[in-house]
Amino acid sequence: MVYVLTRQTVQAERPTVLVTGAAGGVARYLLSELGSAYTLRLTDRRPFPGAVLGDLCDADFARRVCSGVDAVVHLAADADPDQPWQRLRDPNATALVNVLDGAAAAGVPRVVLASSLHAVGGHVDAGQAEIGEDVPPYPCCTYGALKVFAENVGRLYADLHRLRVVCLRLGGVRDRPLARSWLPGWLSGPDLVRLVTAALTADVEYGIYHGVSANSTRLWRNDRARAELGYQPLDDSAEYADQVPDDLPDGSSNHFGLRQRILHLT
Numbered sequence: 001m002v003y004v005l006t007r008q009t010v011q012a013e014r015p016t017v018l019v020t021g022a023a024g025g026v027a028r029y030l031l032s033e034l035g036s037a038y039t040l041r042l043t044d045r046r047p048f049p050g051a052v053l054g055d056l057c058d059a060d061f062a063r064r065v066c067s068g069v070d071a072v073v074h075l076a077a078d079a080d081p082d083q084p085w086q087r088l089r090d091p092n093a094t095a096l097v098n099v100l101d102g103a104a105a106a107g108v109p110r111v112v113l114a115s116s117l118h119a120v121g122g123h124v125d126a127g128q129a130e131i132g133e134d135v136p137p138y139p140c141c142t143y144g145a146l147k148v149f150a151e152n153v154g155r156l157y158a159d160l161h162r163l164r165v166v167c168l169r170l171g172g173v174r175d176r177p178l179a180r181s182w183l184p185g186w187l188s189g190p191d192l193v194r195l196v197t198a199a200l201t202a203d204v205e206y207g208i209y210h211g212v213s214a215n216s217t218r219l220w221r222n223d224r225a226r227a228e229l230g231y232q233p234l235d236d237s238a239e240y241a242d243q244v245p246d247d248l249p250d251g252s253s254n255h256f257g258l259r260q261r262i263l264h265l266t
Ligand SMILES: NC(=O)c1ccc[n+]([C@@H]2O[C@H](COP(=O)([O-])OP(=O)(O)OC[C@H]3O[C@@H](n4cnc5c(N)ncnc54)[C@H](O)[C@@H]3O)[C@@H](O)[C@H]2O)c1
Pocket: 020, 021, 022, 023, 024, 025, 026, 027, 043, 044, 045, 046, 054, 055, 056, 057, 074, 075, 076, 077, 078, 079, 090, 091, 095, 114, 115, 116, 117, 169, 170, 171, 172, 173, 174, 265, 266
């Protein structure tokens, strides 16, 4: 039998990836790069070109938008670590559960969850010189506690539904670090792409990984991301060390409490 490879069959072989929170700042770095390897389905509750508009707190919507995709990159959330529980619970807990439910119901094989270094930010204030991916969760704020919740619900779904769930504790994703305190936890756009691409293809059932660049200022270790995901970051915040201010212009350098310091990560 002779198979003829048509344009249609080539396109059909491209996996489809649902990106939630597509109108957000992190997605901005990802979409064009991911779009060259995957067929993307975008969604957000804010209008965005090409995105399916909807609120993931609506379980039916989450189920519909997950249907028929090969993977989900779940970014949608309130990304402000300064917000209280009342603001965070819907986008960061309800929507998260709905997406995992929707993915499980649709038989989606893999979900990549955007967690945050805030899930372990407490170790910063405890004076740890290096924080690995094996330390116990120690959130520094409600936002971080909800990221721990997300990681744990992810584990539950990985076990119960045979979903592959990859949790990425992202550092501060920007073109360049914003201040000196950002140097250890900075994650460049190109390294973010490397990390998410690795998470979409790695042979892991469940895992939690630190998403930082190859920063010379060591604090966050990401040995597990390198070993298990094959993540190879290339950028180093040290390149900007003499260009960044000592701290952010809002005066937060005066506060060395845990949450204030870790706020600089996002
Ligand atoms: N930006 C960072 O440096 C950083 C660092 C660590 C972790 N993260 C995490 O990465 C993810 C993306 O962050 P970001 O900076 O792009 O945030 P963002 O606020 O720029 O974008 C988030 C997007 O999610 C959408 N959204 C929120 N709730 C929704 C809902 N219920 N239904 C549908 N859409 C919803 C918003 O409309 C927004 O467009 C978040 O989960 C955040 O916690 C970000």
